[in-house]
Amino acid sequence: MTEKFEEEMRKSLLSLKQELLDNINSQSNSFHSLFSSADPKDDVDIASDEIDRKMLESMSSQEADKLTSIEAALSRLDAKRFGICLQCGKKISEGRLRAIPYAVFCIDCQNNNER
Numbered sequence: 001m002t003e004k005f006e007e008e009m010r011k012s013l014l015s016l017k018q019e020l021l022d023n024i025n026s027q028s029n030s031f032h033s034l035f036s037s038a039d040p041k042d043d044v045d046i047a048s049d050e051i052d053r054k055m056l057e058s059m060s061s062q063e064a065d066k067l068t069s070i071e072a073a074l075s076r077l078d079a080k081r082f083g084i085c086l087q088c089g090k091k092i093s094e095g096r097l098r099a100i101p102y103a104v105f106c107i108d109c110q111n112n113n114e115r
Helices: 005-038 043-078 095-100 105-112
Strands: none
Touching: 005 043, 005 095
16 A cells, blocks of 8 residues: 555545534534423424434434544554455455545455345
C-alpha cells in the first residue's frame, strides 16, 4: 500500500469522523430540545415522543459504533496494519477500502461471515 493511498484513507477517515461527531452533536441537541419542550400531552403524543426518543438513541448508538470503527482504522494506519484482513491476514483491496475505509475483513471473509 502506497503512502499516497494511506494518506487518502487517513483524510477520508478523519472526514467521516468529523461528520459523525457533527451528527451525534446535532442529535444530542435535538434530543435535549425534545424533552425540554415537553408539555402535558395525550397518549398519542407521548407515544410519538417516545418513538422519536428511541430512534435518536438508536441512531446515536449506531453512529458511536461506526466512530469506534473509524478510530480503530486510524490506529491501524498508525501501526502500519491498515488494509490487512483481521481474519485471514490477506490484503483488503483498495476498492473495498475506498468504499468502506474502516473495513476489517477482505471481501471473501466478509462474505463468509455474513453467511
